[in-house]
Amino acid sequence: MHGTRISHRVALYFMTTSLLAWGGEASAQRRTFNIRAGDANATIPVFAKQSGLQIIVAADRLRGVRTPAIVGPIDARVALSRLLQSTNLIIAADTGSVVVLKARPAPPLHKARLAAVMAIETEPIAPPPPVQREPVAPAIEPVVEREIIVTGSRIATTSYRQPTPVMIVNEAQIERDAKASIGDTIRELPAVGTSSSPNNGVGANNIVGGVTGLDTVNLRQLGVNRTLVLLDSQRVVQSNITGVVDLGTMPTMLVQRIDVVTGGASAAWGSDAVAGVVNLVLNKKFDGIRVSIEGGESDSFDHKSYRLQAAAGTSFADDRGRLIVAGNFLNSPDTIFANQRSWNRYRNLINNPAYTPTNDEPRRIHADHVGLAQATNGGLIQGPTCLTPEVDGVCANPNPLRNIRFVGPDAVPVPFNPGVVSGPISAYGDAETDYPGMNNLAVAFRTLNLFGYSHFDITEALRASVQVNYGKSRSQNNSTPATRFGTLSIRADNAFLPESIRDQMGELGLDSLQIGVTNINNVTSDQFSYDNFIKNSVGVPVSVQQRRLMRGVFSLDGKFGSGWTWNAYYQKGKVKTRVDVLSNIVTSRFNFAVDAVRGEQGAVVCRGVMLNDPAAEGCIPLNVIGEGVADPKAIRYVNVRPGENWEVIRLEQDVAAISA
Numbered sequence: 001m002h003g004t005r006i007s008h009r010v011a012l013y014f015m016t017t018s019l020l021a022w023g024g025e026a027s028a029q030r031r032t033f034n035i036r037a038g039d040a041n042a043t044i045p046v047f048a049k050q051s052g053l054q055i056i057v058a059a060d061r062l063r064g065v066r067t068p069a070i071v072g073p074i075d076a077r078v079a080l081s082r083l084l085q086s087t088n089l090i091i092a093a094d095t096g097s098v099v100v101l102k103a104r105p106a107p108p109l110h111k112a113r114l115a116a117v118m119a120i121e122t123e124p125i126a127p128p129p130p131v132q133r134e135p136v137a138p139a140i141e142p143v144v145e146r147e148i149i150v151t152g153s154r155i156a157t158t159s160y161r162q163p164t165p166v167m168i169v170n171e172a173q174i175e176r177d178a179k180a181s182i183g184d185t186i187r188e189l190p191a192v193g194t195s196s197s198p199n200n201g202v203g204a205n206n207i208v209g210g211v212t213g214l215d216t217v218n219l220r221q222l223g224v225n226r227t228l229v230l231l232d233s234q235r236v237v238q239s240n241i242t243g244v245v246d247l248g249t250m251p252t253m254l255v256q257r258i259d260v261v262t263g264g265a266s267a268a269w270g271s272d273a274v275a276g277v278v279n280l281v282l283n284k285k286f287d288g289i290r291v292s293i294e295g296g297e298s299d300s301f302d303h304k305s306y307r308l309q310a311a312a313g314t315s316f317a318d319d320r321g322r323l324i325v326a327g328n329f330l331n332s333p334d335t336i337f338a339n340q341r342s343w344n345r346y347r348n349l350i351n352n353p354a355y356t357p358t359n360d361e362p363r364r365i366h367a368d369h370v371g372l373a374q375a376t377n378g379g380l381i382q383g384p385t386c387l388t389p390e391v392d393g394v395c396a397n398p399n400p401l402r403n404i405r406f407v408g409p410d411a412v413p414v415p416f417n418p419g420v421v422s423g424p425i426s427a428y429g430d431a432e433t434d435y436p437g438m439n440n441l442a443v444a445f446r447t448l449n450l451f452g453y454s455h456f457d458i459t460e461a462l463r464a465s466v467q468v469n470y471g472k473s474r475s476q477n478n479s480t481p482a483t484r485f486g487t488l489s490i491r492a493d494n495a496f497l498p499e500s501i502r503d504q505m506g507e508l509g510l511d512s513l514q515i516g517v518t519n520i521n522n523v524t525s526d527q528f529s530y531d532n533f534i535k536n537s538v539g540v541p542v543s544v545q546q547r548r549l550m551r552g553v554f555s556l557d558g559k560f561g562s563g564w565t566w567n568a569y570y571q572k573g574k575v576k577t578r579v580d581v582l583s584n585i586v587t588s589r590f591n592f593a594v595d596a597v598r599g600e601q602g603a604v605v606c607r608g609v610m611l612n613d614p615a616a617e618g619c620i621p622l623n624v625i626g627e628g629v630a631d632p633k634a635i636r637y638v639n640v641r642p643g644e645n646w647e648v649i650r651l652e653q654d655v656a657a658i659s660a
Contacts, residue, residue, distance in 0.1 A: 033070045033079055040065040040087065047083055051076040052172070057101040061089065167191065169258040171283075180296060180305050180330060182255060183215035183247040186278065191262045193221030196244075198332060198445045198475065210240040210577040210649050212545050213445040213475025215247040219262055222275035230279040232467075237551060237573025237653035243272070247280075249471030249549050251326040251451035253290060253309040256283040284453060284465075286313035286324050302340065303442055305332035321456040331446040335476070337528045339437030346370050346433045350422040371431030373421045374485040375516030378406040378627040380416055381501075382486030383514030401504060401513065405430070411498050411626030424485055434525050435481060435518055438540065444530070445475035449549075461559040469551035469573075474544070476530055482539030482585050486516040488594065488624070495596045495604040496623040519585070521630040534583040538622065538630060538638055541584040547577045566660040577649040583639045588615065590638050596621035 033050050035043055040062040048055040053076060065087050070079050080099070084090065093100040167189055179185045180199070187195050195218040196211060219227045229236060229245035239246035262276040269277055292309040311326035338344050348370035355361040374382055381404045386395035405416040419429020448471070455465035490497060491512045492505045505513065519539030523532045533540040555569035592608045592615070599605040608616025622634035 030073050031076050031079070032073045035067075035070040035083075037067065037069040040067050040089070043067045043083070047079070051079060052097075053080070054098045055101065056098065057089070061101070061103045065089065167260040167262070169260070171256050174252075174255060174258075178294060180294075180307060180332065181215050181248055182250060182252045182258075182280070183217065186217050186247070186258060186260070189260060191219055191260065191276070193218045195224065198248075199442045210545060210547070210579055211242065211244075212443055212477045212543065213246075213248075213447075213473050213547070214239055214244060216244045217247070217278050219260070219275035219278070226272065226275040228269055228273035228277045230277060232282050232284075233279055234553060234555075234569060234571055234657075235653070235655045236469075237549065237575050238651055239547065239549065239575055240577060241649060241651070246471070246473070246547070246549070248330070248447045248473060249449050249469065250280055251282065251311075251449065251469075252328050253292065253311045254282045254286060254324065254326050254451065254453075255280050257281050282453070284324065284455070285322070286311060287315065287322075288313060298336075300340070303332070303334045303336050305330065307331075317456065322454065324451075324453045326451045328449050329447070332442070333444050333446070334442070335440060335444045335530065336442040337437060338439040338441055339433070339525055339528065341441065344437075346436055348425060348427070350420055350425065350427050353420050367420070367427035369431075369433060370425050370427045370436075371433040372424060372435050372483070372485075372516070372518070373418050373426035373429075373431060374424055375435075375483050375518050376405045376416070376432050377434060377518050377520050378408070378411060379625045380405045380486070380516045381513050382516050384510070387508060387510075399508070399510075401501065401508070401510075404501070406498070406625050407627065409626055409628050411496070411629070413498060413501055432518075434520055435483065437525055438478065438480070438520075438528055440477050443475055443477040445473065447471065447473040463557045465553075465555045465557070467551075467553040467555070469549065471547075471549035473547045475547075476542065476544050478530060478533055479541045479543070481519050481537070482541070482590075483518045484516055486514050488515050488517055489513070490515055490625070491595070493597055494625075495598050495621065496625045496629075498625070515625075517624045519624065521624070521635065522628045522632075524628075534639075535632065536630075536635065537583060538590070538624070538635055539583075539585050542582045544580045544582065545577065547575065550574045564660065566658070568658040569656070571653070571655040573653040573655075575649075575651040577651075579647050579649070580643075581640065581645040582642070584645055585638050586640055589619070590622070592616045592619045593622035593634055593638050594624055596623070 031051050033047070035046050035050065037043075041059070044055060044057065044062065044067070047053075047070065067083050068086055070083055074082075080091075084101075088104045089101045090104050091099060092102040169185060169189070174182065174185055177185050177188075181197065183195070183197055184199070186192060187197065196214050196216045198213050198215065216224045217227050217229060218224045225243040227244075229247070231250060236245045236249075238244060239249070259279040259281060260276065261279075289312045290310070293307070294309075295304070295306040297304045307328070307330040309326070309328045311324070313322065313324040315322050338346075345368040347366055347368050349364045350367045350370060352362055352365040355363050374380065381401050383402065384399055385402060386397060387399055388395075388397040390396075403416045403418060404413050406412065407414045417429040419426045419431060425431070450470045452468045453465065455463055457463050489512050492502055492510065501513075505511070519537065521538050522536035523540070527536075530542045533542050551571065551573040553569055553571045555567065557565065557567050559565050592606050592613075595607045596604050597607050597610065599610055604621045606616050606619035606621055609619050618637065620631060620634040620637045622631065622638055623629045
């Protein structure tokens with residue numbers, strides 16, 4: 001039961017162009033008009049678009065009405081007055097941005113009869129004998145209740161008042177904003193909550209769900225899977241397993257307007273529209289050729305994007321058919337990490353050290369430059385906490401090596417000030433912020449979509465149409481490092497352990513230490529890039545996601561009876577997503593590689609190789625103690641190899657619907 005319906009007995013033209021926020025602006029604005037004289041049912045829609053006004057008028061009132069030509073720069077209200085002056089149309093209501101027209105009422109019957117009598121008396125002939133007639137009541141124009149059905153809603157509304165909140169973004173607004181994607185335009189509406197997009201970082205560190213690079217809408221903050229996205233009132237196959245539709249696969253150049261219904265939609269559309277409906281209405285009468293080339297850049301000149309769009313439409317078979325094709329290519333090759341923006345102060349909630357149960361201090365406070373409390377890039381000793389068993393939770397013999405970190409390529413032992421610790425994070429100390437600094441604010445992505453539409457009027461009452469969609473996208477992102485929060489065990493005979501620490505372990509009777517390491521390894525904060533993560537880090541996974549959409553729709557539209565219409569369509573959609581995860585550690589290889597010892601000839605080898613463990617075959621020792629000291633060969637051994645770590649997601653959707 002999808003699509004726009006026309007009510008029984010009478011239809012209304014509901015022409016929406018760029019709606020102005022205040023009526024005063026609409027009435028005072030001069031517009032340039034180029035409207036030829038012609039039938040009102042053709043000229044009034046053109047006037048609505050050129051004037052920026054929303055015009056509502058009954059279709060039957062335009063039948064047989066002709067309007068004069070309006071040309072040149074004219075005030076919108078003056079132009080409207082000129083357009084209507086020689087017609088029988090008048091303004092019934094005017095809110096400033098919405099104008100309702102109606103037919104001029106016929107003069108009362110008694111006045112018409114009086115005029116006829118006066119005309120007869122001027123003739124030089126004898127009046128006819130009086131005829132006794134029954135009094136005739138004045139003619140009263142019958143009141144006809146009309147309906148307006150807003151595309152994207154199945155709820156019929158009386159007059160032009162709607163019981164459900166509907167927002168409309170028209171073509172002029174879309175062109176004015178010139179956003180990189182149509183989703184960015186929609187997300188500026190007040191009813192839209194935090195939504196995933198390639199440029200806002202939401203879900204950017206999720207590397208296995210197939211969500212990166214998606215352009216989505218989250219109405220009323222109820223979740224993207226509760227927001228129904230339609231293309232011309234027809235359902236579109238979801239783009240990943242969470243049930244969302246990627247707006248990047250839509251033919252942006254052909255979008256005539258966007259209808260957003262935020263209330264009562266689930267009663268008409270089902271549970272997937274609990275938050276509301278977003279309906280992208282296409283211009284199926286597009287004629288001619290349109291090409292658009294756009295480019296953008298951040299104010300830091302590090303996040304460029306460019307887009308090429310083209311559309312063409314023409315009629316055939318004496319205007320009984322129409323063919324429209326469109327294409328869109330968008331490329332945004334740069335990734336923005338959190339540490340690239342000065343406004344990012346790594347703010348987080350931490351425990352308030354001044355809080356006590358008896359004072360008025362808050363339990364939690366905000367702090368800047370919050371980092372990790374249990375791991376560093378070069379390694380941080382975290383355990384054992386106590387050299388002897390604790391008694392009643394009290395450590396009588398704490399480990400003096402705890403909170404020693406290793407700095408630089410020589411792994412120099414340096415005291416670490418943990419500051420105010422709140423679980424795994426800390427502030428006001430020596431905590432490092434490289435871990436949160438590599439979060440993606442914007443990811444690298446590119447999209448290509450192709451669209452085709454054709455319809456043919458088989459008869460005056462039956463139209464057949466075909467619609468095809470092809471979309472392809474590629475995106476990259478990285479996840480957080482495979483950090484070991486004080487859980488990596490390093491034995492006393494580890495080949496990479498500094499001698500001073502090994503000697504102290506002997507004095508303290510310790511045969512192993514537990515250290516925390518971020519596994520960022522040879523990548524410094526000024527060298528964040530996907531290539532560096534793949535080549536020079538152990539635990540920073542990089543995901544490459546490739547998505548392909550294919551969709552076809554066959555529709556029939558017909559008329560029957562006195563003004564009734566019907567629509568039926570069948571849609572078949574398929575989406576295939578392949579996710580390849582690179583530079584992700586293989587835990588068993590990592591454990592073998594970090595357990596490095598001196599062999600008989602003094603060379604550093606993996607303990608498993610020295611013990612002839614077949615599972616350790618090919619192991620290359622990995623040094624995680626110190627900064628910038630990991631062997632690239634060891635990194636390649638520890639991380640997954642190309643083609644080892646991937647997944648393929650296939651989704652299919654079949655929809656059949658009939659509405660009248």
